[in-house]
Amino acid sequence: MNEFDIIRDLFAPLSENAAGAFALRDDAALIDQGAYIVTKDMMIAGVHFRPKDPLDLVARKLIRVNLSDLAAKGAKPIGYFLACAWPQTIKPASVELFAAGLQEDQETYRIALFGGDTTAHAAKAAPLTLSATFFGAPPKQGMTLRSGAGAGDDLYVTGTIGDAGLGLKALSKEEKFSTVDKASLAGRYHLPEPRLSLGAAIAGLATAAIDVSDGLLADAGHLAAASGLKAEIDAAAMPLSAAAKGWVSAQEDPYDAIAELAAFGDDYEILFAAPQSMRRSVSVAAKASRTAVTRIGALSRGEGVSLIGADGDAIATGSHGYDHFKR
Numbered sequence: 001m002n003e004f005d006i007i008r009d010l011f012a013p014l015s016e017n018a019a020g021a022f023a024l025r026d027d028a029a030l031i032d033q034g035a036y037i038v039t040k041d042m043m044i045a046g047v048h049f050r051p052k053d054p055l056d057l058v059a060r061k062l063i064r065v066n067l068s069d070l071a072a073k074g075a076k077p078i079g080y081f082l083a084c085a086w087p088q089t090i091k092p093a094s095v096e097l098f099a100a101g102l103q104e105d106q107e108t109y110r111i112a113l114f115g116g117d118t119t120a121h122a123a124k125a126a127p128l129t130l131s132a133t134f135f136g137a138p139p140k141q142g143m144t145l146r147s148g149a150g151a152g153d154d155l156y157v158t159g160t161i162g163d164a165g166l167g168l169k170a171l172s173k174e175e176k177f178s179t180v181d182k183a184s185l186a187g188r189y190h191l192p193e194p195r196l197s198l199g200a201a202i203a204g205l206a207t208a209a210i211d212v213s214d215g216l217l218a219d220a221g222h223l224a225a226a227s228g229l230k231a232e233i234d235a236a237a238m239p240l241s242a243a244a245k246g247w248v249s250a251q252e253d254p255y256d257a258i259a260e261l262a263a264f265g266d267d268y269e270i271l272f273a274a275p276q277s278m279r280r281s282v283s284v285a286a287k288a289s290r291t292a293v294t295r296i297g298a299l300s301r302g303e304g305v306s307l308i309g310a311d312g313d314a315i316a317t318g319s320h321g322y323d324h325f326k327r
Contacts, residue, residue: 039069045127059101066134067194074203075136082116141204147226149208149273163188165264181243192268197289209272230302
């Protein structure tokens with residue numbers, strides 16, 4: 001079983017009496033008859049961040065990956081609950097650094113900590129394990145669901161794709177970049193930028209939305225499946241940073257390289273669908289929120305997700321994205 005099988009087959013039945021849980025098929029839930037949008041994410045050392053990453057950056061990333069889910073739903077963040085399971089060897093100064101990171105981004109995003117729990121692992125080698133539950137106010141137009149798109153709807157994505165994955169490769173010394181590019185890519189890995197303004201601006205325009213955490217291809221597949229449709233992404237339209245473009249041009253097969261970027265996780269951009277009639281409105285929303293938005297494809301009848309090359313044929317792709325149960 002992969003993580004999505006486990007959620008669908010084992011955990012989703014447990015949510016049958018929670019109407020706002022959407023059978024666990026979305027990234028957030030509606031609580032108290034729509035008063036709050038709630039989401040939860042975990043981060044584990046060695047899985048979601050490198051064990052030696054500075055803990056102030058880890059804290060800020062924990063906040064931002066959760067805010068990214070709220071952004072895709074159009075929510076205005078209010079606060080969060082935090083749970084920490086610390087390694088036995090944790091030092092007070094490290095915990096203080098973690099708290100300082102939380103404080104910095106709490107001020108940035110005007111949110112507060114409402115409660116939680118903190119403990120230490122009994123096993124000596126157990127990793128730092130973090131869990132946060134975030135909640136926010138839904139937009140007046142209602143929460144933007146992962147489902148709801150129609151055949152013919154355009155697909156859009158914010159920002160650029162693949163930078164965080166390249167940042168991890170740079171930090172792990174799997175790939176070499178210039179000093180400037182390495183700093184830029186590592187910054188995207190450590191500190192994603194939740195697109196809160198854009199998420200609010202497209203509420204009522206977007207027919208479906210999801211944040212890109214598992215990879216563009218994987219999350220496009222999730223969005224399409226939730227609406228019973230197929231996603232087709234134009235490889236040439238996929239937005240890339242200057243550093244990513246340089247990396248692609250240095251690879252033997254550019255299409256293979258683009259497919260790899262489209263499968264990287266940790267982008268935390270918003271992927272959304274909107275009717276063709278809304279193209280001007282989407283452009284206005286992007287400009288008003290000062291967020292780069294690119295139309296990258298469309299939804300059609302069928303199932304799955306395809307990355308389309310210049311010749312109109314589908315590009316062969318390996319993994320569509322990150323799966324915690326496949327190593």
